Amino acid sequence: MNRSAREGKGSGYDLVITGGRVIDPETKTDRIADVFIRDGIIKKVEKARGKVKAKEIIDAKGKMVVPGLIDMHTHLREPGREDEETIYTGSCAAVAGGFTSICCMPNTQPPIDNQETVKFVYEKAKEAKCKIYCIGCITKGRKGEELTEINDLVQAGAVAISDDGKPVSNPQVLRNALEYSRMFDLPVISHCEDLYLSANGVMHEGFVSTNLGMCGIPSIAEEVVVARDIALAEFTQARMHIAHISTEGSVELIRQAKKRGVKITCEATPHHFTLTDEIIRTFDTNAKVNPPLRTKKDVEAIRRGLKDGTIDCIATDHAPHSIEEKEVEFDFAPPGLVGLETALGLVITELISKRILSWTQAIAKLTVNPARILNLKGGTIKRNSPADITIIDPKASWVVDPSEFQSKSNNSPFGGRKLWGKVCCTIVEGNVVFEG
């Protein structure tokens, strides 16, 4: 990144990003412009006449200048498994991947099911390289039984509630959570999995699982719960967000629900729009994930859902696991893969380059859409917004090498894959926190 200082009279700006293609889905901006920043705030977005003066100038010619990416689904493992990831290392991975905000899921040890733990996370987040938002549990201990003190969680700064990793199996408990959360206009993020149907499953149930003789997780294990949750969302008029959808049937259920006007949103992960269960033929435990990688038909359905707007957000489900936990028999490996540092590259390579999404559509799913769902400031490049900005070189390619990740873990199935689009610079509140 070409950085320089050009101070002089009238230079009231801390940072100006010049000459880049500014893409801001919120304001429907897609043009070459300069972004002027002072005190961590975007002051104006316009094409400057004459020479720009500022304490620091970043020349972004030929680059994309987009709102800082927001990941609404990240596992940070702190407290509890700091050997796999900490809030700090997770934030390093985030900014390396172009994210300026990440939302940590509460399945830590102990889980984030009370105000003290939320406060602990925000305390730790002060040292982080990006903004951390906390998602609290729906139920105490993620047991699916008693509601957490949701008011307390919200007061401490929780932006959503979820028992992610586990479903809330009892529909009455989920109904109560939805109705109660309405008081706070708080989204409830649902992990849709029927545990009876998925029991013992380690991969998608289909021809590959049949061939390998592995216990399968059928598509309906997800779909019956998506259908139930849509019904509950419609009934309670609360804000329901479905995490990591993976099947053709789920996409269709949500598409139909949205048509009826149900207040429901959803996300898909880069691995679910890229990989299929065929990858399991090599027994790569880094490709073991929940929900599992599905079939080509499902991948295509996810891509269609992204294209037609059924799927609002792209989220990583970044799930770090230690090498010793993953280097075991496939059946015994924990599910999950790290995604913060490959998400943007996969979006560009698999969706934008293949003309499934435009830049504006893709960036919206990584910025303004999650910001709106979670009521976050930012996710846009406009006057008076926080100066959270990511600069991307769309023409640069790179090969994924998990050993070079900033994350403490390297459980990625994408090692060796060539991706397009490199993060040149990540800026959080006007400060450059990462340079690629």
Add this chain to the structure above:
Amino acid sequence: MKLKSRHLLGLEGMSRREITLILDTAERFKEILARPIRIVPTLRGVTVVNLFYEPSTRTRISFELAEKRLSAEVVNFSASISSARKGETLKDTVRNIEAMKTDMVVVRHQAAGVPYFLTQCLKSSIINAGDGAHEHPTQALLDLFTIREKYKKIKGLKVTIVGDIKYSRVARSNIRGFKIMGADVSLCGPTTLMPVEIQKMGVKVYSDLDKALEGADVVMVLRIQLERQKGGLVPSLREYANKFGITRERLKGLNENFTIMHPGPMNRGVEIMPDVADGPHSVILDQVTNGVAIRMAVLYLLSGGEGKVE
């Protein structure tokens, strides 16, 4: 001719020529086994580890005999998954064993893919003695051997496999093996024990036993476990026996030269009636005898042998 791989992980991807090589080699070992002195020096100085993470009688003894008759040095390691999971990882265990200088590892494990996993962490040749419901290649090879011995061919035979297909590695390896060798394979079992999309393996699927048996030359009966009843996949073993149990009565329409196989252990009176298991069409004990010859052939070929056995 040699085998393509140093390992035997499964029959998937094997060629007809390779399988034929193994069967031909086993034929010569079977001759050796009929001699008064049943031991040859072929694998002298070779150390083989039998790593059994799952209980096994037949397969373990069969491998051990095969190894000993080839003059290999044999080490047996049995571990229950539960105790192994508490302690060191599988990778650590096998690397420790290999550090004591071993050449071949025979592995049986309840998790699919373990033999493949071992090829990633060891230098030894790996032989799969059964991994989850994935593959049990030496079982399928001995079944192919037994059938070829009887009919002098495999191509064109009609093979019907009856039972718990879903959880059976024997079924999967046999489907692959018989298909590669040109047989016509049908499956029959309760719909709840039939894995999804199994037709894509090139087999016909039935839940009506009488239809499945029509024109069959070979009937392979699989073990049904009590766990399937507990798991709700079949209402009761009694009902299973009524609908899928192989009785003499149900075999009446078959051509007179048909064959009954069972990989063992049998639940007499459930999936197979005693008079069928012990009847004139049964080759169940031949299967066991041939297992040793097949395993000798596999060990020999994987250690670099070229199919010329003296």
